[in-house]
Amino acid sequence: MPLVSMRQLLDEAARGGYGVGAFNVNNMEQIQAIMEAARETASPVIIQASRGARSYTNDRFLWHLMQAAVELYPEIPVSLHLDHGNEPATCISAIDLGFTSVMMDGSLEGDGKTPASFEYNVAVTKEVVEYAHARGVTVEGEIGTLGGIEDGHGSGEVHLTDPDEAVAFVHETGVDALAVAFGTSHGAYKFAQEPTGDVLKMDLIEEIHRRLPDTHLVMHGSSSVPPELVAQVNQYGGALKPAWGVPVKEIQLGIQNGVRKINVDTDSRLAVTGAIRKVFAESPEKFDPRDYLKPARAAMQELIAGRMRDFGQAGHAGDYEALSLEEMREGYAAAAAAA
Ligand code: G3H
Ligand code: 13P
Ligand code: ZN
Secondary structure, three states: OOOOOHHHHHHHHHHHOOOEEEEEOOOHHHHHHHHHHHHHHOOOEEEEEOHHHHHHHOOHHHHHHHHHHHHHOOOOOEEEEEEEEOOHHHHHHHHHHOOOEEEEOOOEOOOOOOEOOHHHHHHHHHHHHHHHHOOOOEEEEEEOEOEOOEOOEOOOOOEOOOHHHHHHHHHHHOOOEEEEOOOOEOOOOOEOOOOOOOOOOHHHHHHHHHHOOOOEEEEOOOOOOOHHHHHHHHHOOOOOOOOEOOOHHHHHHHHHOOEEEEEEOHHHHHHHHHHHHHHHHHOOOOOOHHHHHHHHHHHHHHHHHHHHHHHOOOOOOOOOOOOOHHHHHHHHHHHHHHO
């Protein structure tokens, strides 16, 4: 099937009461790892690319790799999503390239660092929603800001989502999905100790879901930072500090409370790096990239297949037929006319 609208994927997940992992990619091996994990577990899936990933791949490469993925895995519903678009132009260029979903992260200004005003966030997000929905493409917005900085993205400050603002934001912009800040952060160093209810504000998610039952909630910074992956990196010469990520059971609690999209990047990076370091350390005579990229791909596949089972998306690949973006466009137009 062709690339699917993320809205359809998340609507189906809401119907089925499960979450869908959104996994970041930068190269062919990562796309292959995710698609193999999706086939292994019969899962629908979201593949996402950041601005950094788009510039790393020159995004035409990314686009054609995704065409290969849909051709080779016709039974898997897969959406291609832009992660943390920093301004409308970034989202529009992704839509024009063929992404079926974009995130307009107007919680920060265009520099990807300065926390933005609510009014700015509404204005840029609304602009993207108008452009995207007219083409059947999904939009994720963000209200509140996460901690942590990845690749220069992020203010480093945390502003938990205010539920009143979340409600006003969704009504004013018409976003399909909403990223909320409730205590997670990007990267490998999220918490100095196991996060408890004081750190991860699950009650905030519950309240936002109760007040916005038709908006799919998104959990960024959802890597669990498994100690065994950190240990493997360090065993073979890495120097990662010990840290806690988001426990899978907290993500599952989120899924019970309206979280439908779960963003994971750091765990894949750890799996890939640990596998490559192991080959380098144990077989220093090897220099064929396939010798270390194959185990790296396999390690990422294993990690992601596990997450697909944890999030509940496993077994749901065959539940539905993909709607075309034109059908999605008609749906948005009909909903707007009825409002
Ligand atoms: O939220 C950020 C993702 O982990 C992507 O990171 O901007 O370094 O590609 P990146
Ligand atoms: P992690 O750094 O926890 O993997 O989060 C990734 C993310 O939120 C991408 O948008
Ligand atoms: Zn994120």
